[in-house]
Amino acid sequence: MSPSEPASPGVPADQPADAERPLRAHARRNRENLIAVARAAFAAADDTVPLENIAREAGVGIGTLYRHFPTREALVEAVYSTELDAIATSAPALLDQFPPDVALRAWMGRYEAFVATKRGMVDILRAGWASGKIATPTTRKRITAAIEAILTKGTETGSLRADVDPEDVTTMLLGVFLSTAASDTPEQTGRLLDLIIDALRPKNE
Missing domain, CATH: 1.10.357.10 (Tetracycline Repressor, domain 2)
Known part of the structure; x- marks a missing residue:
């Protein structure tokens, strides 16, 4: 990148453009884990499954669950x-x-x-x-x-x-x-x- 070229949006000029990829991979793993935990919970449940239980079992906070699944x-x-x-x-x-x-x-x-x-x-x-x-x-x-x-x-x-x-x-x-x-x-x-x-x-x- 020449001095006149702007850095990628949201990425510092001295940081590679792919530096955000691990975060995206982490978010993807969280989503996949939430789906897997929810699947097991729904299959075993006789009644409504609290979303807080799913988040806890998946090892994330309820806010993370809602970021992936608003409802x-x-x-x-x-x-x-x-x-x-x-x-x-x-x-x-x-x-x-x-x-x-x-x-x-x-x-x-x-x-x-x-x-x-x-x-x-x-x-x-x-x-x-x-x-x-x-x-x-x-x-x-x-x-x-x-x-x-x-x-x-x-x-x-x-x-x-x-x-x-x-x-x-x-x-x-x-x-x-x-x-x-x-x-x-x-x-x-x-x-x-x-x-x-x-x-x-x-x-x-």
């Missing part, structure tokens, strides 16, 4: 969006690791965890969607697309049936999760998901 709705939306992105985009990585039928069962387990997280946020989500404070996501469409990707690969390898509508699988999964939500019996949920996988495998001739 409870903003925090809930961030948690929901982050979890939806994770489950909706996880199919390719699972298919790289496992045969399609095994990948689908692993994916169902992740979807079950996503649904569990949503239970602790459902009232706020519904109110936010109705009022427009929270953007309405294309959840079912994205979930069905992930299932379709795994079924397509399973058809190619012969490990999954070729005559299955991905939307029907989504409907079955929602039926399992809704019917077992009140009893909170993960063992039963696991057995039902196993039965769905068995139904999706080709029948022996």
